[in-house]
Amino acid sequence: MNGLAVDLVLALLLLLAAVCAQRLVADLRTLPRAGSGPGARPRTVSVVVPARDEAETLPHLLAAVRDQDPAPLEVVVVDDASRDATAEVARTGGAEVVPAGSPPPGWTGKAWACRTGVDATTGDLLLFLDADTVLAADALAGLLDVHARHGGLVSVQPHHAVVRPYEQLSAYFNVVAVMASGAFTRAAGTARQRHVPMAFGPCLLTSRADYEAVGGHAAVRAEILDDAALAAAYDRAGLPVRCAIGGDAVRMRSYPGGLRQLVAGWTKNIASGASSAAPAATAATVGWISAHHAVAVGALGSLVAATTGSGSGLVAGSALLWAVAYVATALHLRWVLRRTGSFRWWAWALFPVPLLAFDLVFARSLALTVVRGSVSWRGRDVPLAEAPEGVG
Known part of the structure; x- marks a missing residue:
């Protein structure tokens, strides 16, 4: 598959993820x-x-x-x-x-x-x-x-x-x-x-x-x-x-x-809310988050390749595709954030930063759910799921 075809496929997948997500906030x-x-x-x-x-x-x-x-x-x-x-x-x-x-x-x-x-x-x-x-x-x-x-x-x-x-x-x-x-x-x-x-x-x-x-x-x-x-x-x-x-x-x-309170609060919310979301909405949201990860990695990889001259073979798609996708992703995130909170410009312009924070808290929430079956919040133990036998 040549470079143009790869760009076209990637662009269509990213666009599909954005359209499905936009329906959730229409x-x-x-x-x-x-x-x-x-x-x-x-x-x-x-x-x-x-x-x-x-x-x-x-x-x-x-x-x-x-x-x-x-x-x-x-x-x-x-x-x-x-x-x-x-x-x-x-x-x-x-x-x-x-x-x-x-x-x-x-x-x-x-x-x-x-x-x-x-x-x-x-x-x-x-x-x-x-x-x-x-x-x-x-x-x-x-x-x-x-x-x-x-x-x-x-x-x-x-x-x-x-x-x-x-x-x-x-x-x-x-x-x-x-x-x-x-x-x-x-x-x-x-x-x-x-x-x-x-x-x-x-x-x-x-x-x-x-x-x-x-x-x-x-x-x-x-x-x-x-x-x-x-x-x-x-x-x-x-x-x-x-x-x-x-x-x-x-x-x-x-x-x-x-920051500690923020991490504890979102850890609880993610762990307790994951099973309550609607399946179709969850799938579209996961697709949207996955697209943001792809854009962050693709844009960063293209930037590293352009500045160091190495690693270009590790990134599928052209630098132009990822540059356009980065701008489009940031602007769409800006549109949603302005309607849900008073977030500053860097929360969307530098979206890989809060995206990384989301990943780390999500991983922490998953680990606590699987291993302990509970999280702590406001001095109370909040049970989330049955811990594996012999654990906890």
Whole structure:
């Protein structure tokens, strides 16, 4: 096969991977602006915030909740055995504090905290928020508008606020979470949807009636990814699941505690989420990631060959192909990153760097899953799978 034919084949494969991935992010919808919904909105919204060691993040969330129009009926912070001043900070912020206590056998800590919070509320609608989320003043109005249109479970993947340089390494984790969910294809949330829907735990809105009808968190009490399992429960009950990305309305800053916290958090998320993603979306996402690896290796190999005069035989395809592919890959990544987080230019222009970080954390997650069957998070051991016999 001559050089031109090789370039053509490689270009077609890379293009196919990009097109399949683009279908997964074809409808990155955001919440509607205030006043664009269908009529009057109910005001009986109960906010439930499961919190474990969230003294630093809670003030921002509670201040944002107080600014909502319409205002929620009540805000309940469930203190999940925090080792810091979470309860005191929550009370100062105007929330009712409910201690979670020890989860009963078979319950995960977060699922039990959510169930405990629901039992302490009275509103017709339930809004579950992670403590590190921040809402714009019209976010609740937008959530209520979406729920009025679609019913069931409304879920938002928050816009990732990226502050320090090490947080740029979350680039691929954010994009993979959105792509592999399959929640943002044109068919997602419609009758043409062919897979079980996904939900994002940081922001969930549902009616109390629907929540109880599907069994609530009791139905997903043993699931590490309770959000995905809750979405599946709604789907089994014939109730819709509607997802959006945060945009300007819902934001969060993940892992502000340093690189070690970022690695631990994404290790847990990858390990627990791998089996929950839709197969078709997973395959397209893997193809997209593989194409990025090919471009990174091809471009680097071509650069080394051009500057040293050696190693050209180790790289299939021409230097021009890999140069064009590198630019196209970086620009597509830029397009997605700008919609999912506040990532800086180098996260996409130098994409092999965050791609390497993704590889290393993925390898760590795989090793811990296979060898230990668990990972550690916030002082708790999170079981993921059965460890091999005689190991652990």
